[in-house]
Amino acid sequence: MRYHLRFVFIILIWLIATPVAAINLVRDADIEHALTELSRPILIAAGLSPAQIKILVLDSSALNAFVVDHRHIFVSSGLILRSKRPSMLQSVIAHEAAHIANGHVTRRSQNMASARNAAAFGIALGIMTGALSGDYAAGGTVALGASNSAQRLFLSHTRAEESAADRAALSYMTRAGIDPRGMSEVLDIFVGQENLSAARQDPYTRTHPLSRDRSRAVTAFAQAQETRQADPKALYWHARATGKLAAFTRKPSQTLKAKQSVTSADIHHMRRAVALSRQGKLDEALLEISKAEKLRPKDAYYKDLKAELLMRHKRFGASAKAYAQAVQLAPQNALIRAGYGRALLANKQDARALSTLKKARSQDFRNLRMLRDLAVAYAKQGQNAMASLVTAERYALQGKIKDAKLHAKRASDRLPTGSPSWQRAQDVLDTLPK
Numbered sequence: 001m002r003y004h005l006r007f008v009f010i011i012l013i014w015l016i017a018t019p020v021a022a023i024n025l026v027r028d029a030d031i032e033h034a035l036t037e038l039s040r041p042i043l044i045a046a047g048l049s050p051a052q053i054k055i056l057v058l059d060s061s062a063l064n065a066f067v068v069d070h071r072h073i074f075v076s077s078g079l080i081l082r083s084k085r086p087s088m089l090q091s092v093i094a095h096e097a098a099h100i101a102n103g104h105v106t107r108r109s110q111n112m113a114s115a116r117n118a119a120a121f122g123i124a125l126g127i128m129t130g131a132l133s134g135d136y137a138a139g140g141t142v143a144l145g146a147s148n149s150a151q152r153l154f155l156s157h158t159r160a161e162e163s164a165a166d167r168a169a170l171s172y173m174t175r176a177g178i179d180p181r182g183m184s185e186v187l188d189i190f191v192g193q194e195n196l197s198a199a200r201q202d203p204y205t206r207t208h209p210l211s212r213d214r215s216r217a218v219t220a221f222a223q224a225q226e227t228r229q230a231d232p233k234a235l236y237w238h239a240r241a242t243g244k245l246a247a248f249t250r251k252p253s254q255t256l257k258a259k260q261s262v263t264s265a266d267i268h269h270m271r272r273a274v275a276l277s278r279q280g281k282l283d284e285a286l287l288e289i290s291k292a293e294k295l296r297p298k299d300a301y302y303k304d305l306k307a308e309l310l311m312r313h314k315r316f317g318a319s320a321k322a323y324a325q326a327v328q329l330a331p332q333n334a335l336i337r338a339g340y341g342r343a344l345l346a347n348k349q350d351a352r353a354l355s356t357l358k359k360a361r362s363q364d365f366r367n368l369r370m371l372r373d374l375a376v377a378y379a380k381q382g383q384n385a386m387a388s389l390v391t392a393e394r395y396a397l398q399g400k401i402k403d404a405k406l407h408a409k410r411a412s413d414r415l416p417t418g419s420p421s422w423q424r425a426q427d428v429l430d431t432l433p434k
């Protein structure tokens with residue numbers, strides 16, 4: 001087994017050395033909250049704990065979804081945007097949840113344990129990063145072959161596992177009252193790709209082998225069921241997640257042309273705020289947010305958006321104030337707290353920024369921007385060893401092994417041996433390949 005692990009590392013190093021486009025995560029508190037709401041009934045039906053499993057968004061227009069351990073489900077922004085209704089997106093989550101619940105992950109990545117620290121998370125994601133890059137296939141078939149091997153060792157499922165995951169996903173959907181037709185609609189998107197060359201297929205079809213049989217089985221099941229109306233809550237959160245993603249990724253003029261959303265007026269105002277801010281019109285954007293806030297006064301995520309837009313327009317003091325309100329409404333949300341720390345740092349409230357960012361890190365380490373801010377905050381307080389440690393963790397998350405080890409070594413040499421921070425530096429050094 002160790003031999004296999006080393007083999008994967010060699011491939012990984014090779015992949016990282018190859019100029020492939022990096023895949024980033026879209027860490028947005030609002031979108032992640034919406035995905036939590038959408039996935040909750042499915043995870044409960046699967047016997048999994050919604051508090052234990054995080055749905056994370058990959059910044060990629062390619063269609064993809066995968067699991068690397070028991071705690072994370074990754075879905076690409078491209079696939080989220082392609083989902084026309086909640087049941088489509090929920091079916092993708094249900095299928096991934098089934099891979100977790102059925103133990104398909106454990107068998108494959110036992111050596112990785114779970115991605116509980118920055119280095120393990122970075123390695124798991126790094127392998128998928130090679131697989132996800134849209135350009136790497138154009139770079140030559142060798143790269144494609146290498147990443148396929150890495151995937152096969154880790155993440156690619158067998159056809160038997162795919163059928164089992166489909167069956168389980170359909171039962172979760174039925175139990176949760178979600179229309180199973182959503183699943184056959186998603187499979188329809190991929191079935192057409194079956195005959196394409198590997199380079200032209202979406203990465204989803206490589207990690208989840210598709211067959212027409214699979215699609216036929218799902219469609220037959222779905223058609224035998226009664227049509228179910230989507231739950232209004234699911235409609236709302238789906239519209240909010242897709243609406244915000246689209247407002248940030250598509251042309252602002254396109255967003256501004258859209259008619260008032262039938263689902264909810266607040267989402268319409270939120271989308272306009274994003275588009276107007278991207279056009280440099282902060283005052284008009286703030287006016288739209290205040291309209292959304294009036295409709296949902298206790299919504300932490302609209303306060304978070306206001307704070308973020310103020311940050312983008314360099315209104316640091318006002319941003320920190322808006323973030324403080326958002327933190328008060330959602331104290332458990334690490335992304336919002338990290339934003340607050342960032343605004344405090346920009347507003348030169350250094351000590352407060354450091355304590356806020358430290359708390360944000362303790363709530364969620366998987367945030368590159370927070371780790372960068374935290375390193376700055378530590379350095380400003382003269383805590384250089386700690387700055388090195390979080391810098392090491394940031395590089396590890398990105399799969400930049402050489403840089404991560406350099407900084408982890410530096411931190412380890414300066415921190416008191418045996419202290420919790422020293423142990424974190426050791427974790428980076430021990431987890432990453434020699």
Ligand SMILES: [Zn+2]
Binds near residue numbers: 095
């Ligand atoms: Zn699958």
